Amino acid sequence: QSALPQPASVSGSPGQSITISCTGTNSDIGGYNYVSWYQQHPGKAPKLMIYDVSNRPSGVSNRFSGSKSGNTASLTISGLQAEDEADYYCSSYTSSSTLVLFGGGTKLTVL
Amino acid sequence: QVQLQESGPGLVKSSETLSLICVVSGYSINSGHFWGWIRQPPGKGLEWIGSIYHRGSTYYNPSLKSRLTISVDTSKNQFSLNLSSVTAADTAVYYCARHTAASVFDSFDIWGQGTTVTVSS
Numbered sequence: 387q388s389a390l391p392q393p394a395s396v397s398g399s400p401g402q403s404i405t406i407s408c409t410g411t412n413s414d415i416g417g418y419n420y421v422s423w424y425q426q427h428p429g430k431a432p433k434l435m436i437y438d439v440s441n442r443p444s445g446v447s448n449r450f451s452g453s454k455s456g457n458t459a460s461l462t463i464s465g466l467q468a469e470d471e472a473d474y475y476c477s478s479y480t481s482s483s484t485l486v487l488f489g490g491g492t493k494l495t496v497l
Numbered sequence: 498q499v500q501l502q503e504s505g506p507g508l509v510k511s512s513e514t515l516s517l518i519c520v521v522s523g524y525s526i527n528s529g530h531f532w533g534w535i536r537q538p539p540g541k542g543l544e545w546i547g548s549i550y551h552r553g554s555t556y557y558n559p560s561l562k563s564r565l566t567i568s569v570d571t572s573k574n575q576f577s578l579n580l581s582s583v584t585a586a587d588t589a590v591y592y593c594a595r596h597t598a599a600s601v602f603d604s605f606d607i608w609g610q611g612t613t614v615t616v617s618s
């Protein structure tokens with residue numbers, strides 16, 4: 387099973403809000419609440435930003451929020467800051483034999 | 498503070514076996530989480546490789562299953578990955594990580610820094 391589709395890139399100005407989508411099926415995003423989002427800066431390990439669709443780990447800014455509608459999950463970043471510029475990956479459990487799917491990744495540019 | 502550290506050879510010859518270890522510190526591997534391996538080819542996205550529970554239950558990505566073994570050594574608080582018959586397509590940064598809970602369904606909340614493995618011909 388291939389990666390979950392995400393837009394290749396999004397951009398926004400400081401202070402603005404952006405949303406990154408992640409599209410799945412009833413076998414993954416649409417069927418379960420095991421959706422997570424990761425932030426990855428160049429040369430660094432991914433960092434968990436959202437888990438179980440909309441929960442933030444301790445220490446993650448409340449500017450980051452997650453949601454799901456049908457087979458599509460979304461990550462919204464409000465009040466964009468320069469430090470938010472990074473790659474973002476969604477992930478979901480899938481009932482297929484693959485079990486864990488990642489999205490293709492979205493590069494966020496803060497203008 | 499929970500930390501994970503990958504170690505292993507940075508260069509592996511084609512057709513040989515890639516072996517990596519992930520040492521867990523600040524947390525007992527017996528405490529009930531799943532532990533996993535994820536890789537990232539140069540310039541590409543993340544791919545889940547497989548995960549293991551401290552009691553030895555394993556889940557593998559079917560695309561790698563025939564070449565993959567993940568094991569755990571609770572006495573050393575570490576788990577390991579062995580991937581046989583490697584090719585250039587296995588060149589990647591390999592990460593070890595902890596699942597958020599005692600479920601392979603859940604996210605990865607703690608990650609190692611990653612180790613780069615290059616497969617040479």
